[in-house]
Amino acid sequence: MNVGRDTQSAIYRAGAQGGMPVVPASWEALEAAAHRAMSPAAWAYVAGSSGAEVTAANNRAAFDAVHLVPRVLRDVSTRDLSVELFGHRYPSPVLAAPVGVLELVHPDADLAIAAAARALGIPYVLSSQASVPMETVATSMDGSPHWFQLYWSSNDELVESFVSRAERTGAQAIVVTLDTHMLGWRPRDLDVAYLPFIRAQGIAQYTSDPVFARLVSERLAAPPAAGPKPRITPTTIRTLVEMSRNHPGRFGSNLRSPAPRAAVETFLDVFSRPSLTWNDLAFLRGRTTLPILLKGIQHPDDASLALDYGVDGIVVSNHAGRQIDGAIGSFAALPAIADRVNGRMPVLLDSGVRSGSDVAKALARGANAVLVGRPYVYGMAVAGAAGAEAVLRNIIAEFDLVLGLSGHRSASELGPDSLA
Incomplete structure (x- = not known):
C-alpha cells in the first residue's frame, strides 16, 4: 500500500494542470477556511471548548511534547496500514468520530461524512445527536462499516430502542459516551446564547x-404545566x-x-443521565451482542473497572476538551491506561488528533486506533463530503508516509521505542 505517495502524486499532477486541493493541507489554513465558511453560532459550537479551553490546549501540548525517533536502512517499500478491531479488518487505524449537529456545518450533515467514510472504507461512528436518522445514514453507506455512539438517556426504553435500531442498521459496535451526562461550561456558546x-x-x-x-x-x-408563558x-x-x-x-x-x-x-x-453507574452496564450488555466500548476514559482505574465489568473496548477521550476545563490531555493519559489494559481489550484514542504524525504517536503509545472529529468537520464546512474525505485521506496519507519514513512497515510495528 502506498496511500501517501498516491495521494501526493494526485495533488501534484492535478496542480500541473491548474487544479488545486479541495481543502488546505495545513491545520492552520484548514481551520481558517472553516471559520470563514461557518456562521458565528456554528463556529462557536464546533470550535469551542470548555472554560478557558485549557483542556483543548492540553490535548495538543501532549502530542507536541513527544517525538518520533526514525530508524533507517529498513525495507519500507510497501506498508500495511490495516488494523483489526472486534473481528473486523479496517484499511487504516483512523475512524471518523461521532460529531453531533452537523447540519450547522453543511446541509448534507451526517450524509456527507458517511459518504467520505464510505469512499475511504473506514468506520464512521454515527452520533446520537445526528441531524439525519441512523437508518437513512446507514442505507447511504451501502454496507460500509459503521458503529453507533450512544448517549445514555434517562429513559431506558429509549436506550434500548436506540441500540436495537443500531443493530438493525448493521452497526458493528456500540460506543457509550460517558463524559456528557451534563453539558460542560462552554463560553463561546454562552456568549451567543445558542x-x-x-x-x-x-x-x-x-x-x-x-x-x-x-x-x-x-x-x-x-x-x-403551570408557569409563565414564553x-x-x-x-x-x-x-x-x-x-x-x-x-x-x-x-x-x-x-x-x-x-x-x-x-x-x-x-x-x-437526554442525559447523571446517575449512571458501572452497575448499569449490565442493562446494556443484556440487550446487545455487539461489542461495547466506553468513551471518556481518562484514569487507569476506570480502565481496570471496564475490564472487570466485561466491556469490550475503551476510548481514551476528554470530548475534545469540551466538557471539563483544566483536564489532562488524552494523549498524556494514554500510556498509563494502555499499560493497565495490557492488550486485554482494544484501546482507542480520541481528542486532539490532527495529523498522520499524531496517529503514529498514538499507536506507538499503545492505542489500537484513533478517532478524528474536528478536522473532518472543518473539511465538510469548506467542501461538504469531498472536503471531509480529503481531510481524512490526507491524515491517512501522512500516516503512511510517517510510518515508512520512521522505518516501519505496519501499524503493529510502532511501539514505545519509536518515541522520545
Whole structure:
C-alpha cells in the first residue's frame, strides 16, 4: 500500500494542470477556511471548548511534547496500514468520530461524512445527536462499516430502542459516551446564547424513534404545566420557525402544531443521565451482542473497572476538551491506561488528533486506533463530503508516509521505542 505517495502524486499532477486541493493541507489554513465558511453560532459550537479551553490546549501540548525517533536502512517499500478491531479488518487505524449537529456545518450533515467514510472504507461512528436518522445514514453507506455512539438517556426504553435500531442498521459496535451526562461550561456558546437542540437541531435520532414519539405524545396529552408563558419576540418567532423546519413532517403543519416544541422539551428532559453507574452496564450488555466500548476514559482505574465489568473496548477521550476545563490531555493519559489494559481489550484514542504524525504517536503509545472529529468537520464546512474525505485521506496519507519514513512497515510495528 502506498496511500501517501498516491495521494501526493494526485495533488501534484492535478496542480500541473491548474487544479488545486479541495481543502488546505495545513491545520492552520484548514481551520481558517472553516471559520470563514461557518456562521458565528456554528463556529462557536464546533470550535469551542470548555472554560478557558485549557483542556483543548492540553490535548495538543501532549502530542507536541513527544517525538518520533526514525530508524533507517529498513525495507519500507510497501506498508500495511490495516488494523483489526472486534473481528473486523479496517484499511487504516483512523475512524471518523461521532460529531453531533452537523447540519450547522453543511446541509448534507451526517450524509456527507458517511459518504467520505464510505469512499475511504473506514468506520464512521454515527452520533446520537445526528441531524439525519441512523437508518437513512446507514442505507447511504451501502454496507460500509459503521458503529453507533450512544448517549445514555434517562429513559431506558429509549436506550434500548436506540441500540436495537443500531443493530438493525448493521452497526458493528456500540460506543457509550460517558463524559456528557451534563453539558460542560462552554463560553463561546454562552456568549451567543445558542444551543442548537432548542431549535430542534441535532435530535433526528430522537424524533425518528418510536419510543421518543410516544413520550412526546404523552407530554402533549398531559395538562399544560403551570408557569409563565414564553415572551413573544422576533427571536422567539425565529426559534419556533426553526423548530418547525427541523421537525419531521410538513413545515406548514408543524408551524400550527405544538409537537415541535413538545419534542424539544422532551429531548431536554431525557437526554442525559447523571446517575449512571458501572452497575448499569449490565442493562446494556443484556440487550446487545455487539461489542461495547466506553468513551471518556481518562484514569487507569476506570480502565481496570471496564475490564472487570466485561466491556469490550475503551476510548481514551476528554470530548475534545469540551466538557471539563483544566483536564489532562488524552494523549498524556494514554500510556498509563494502555499499560493497565495490557492488550486485554482494544484501546482507542480520541481528542486532539490532527495529523498522520499524531496517529503514529498514538499507536506507538499503545492505542489500537484513533478517532478524528474536528478536522473532518472543518473539511465538510469548506467542501461538504469531498472536503471531509480529503481531510481524512490526507491524515491517512501522512500516516503512511510517517510510518515508512520512521522505518516501519505496519501499524503493529510502532511501539514505545519509536518515541522520545
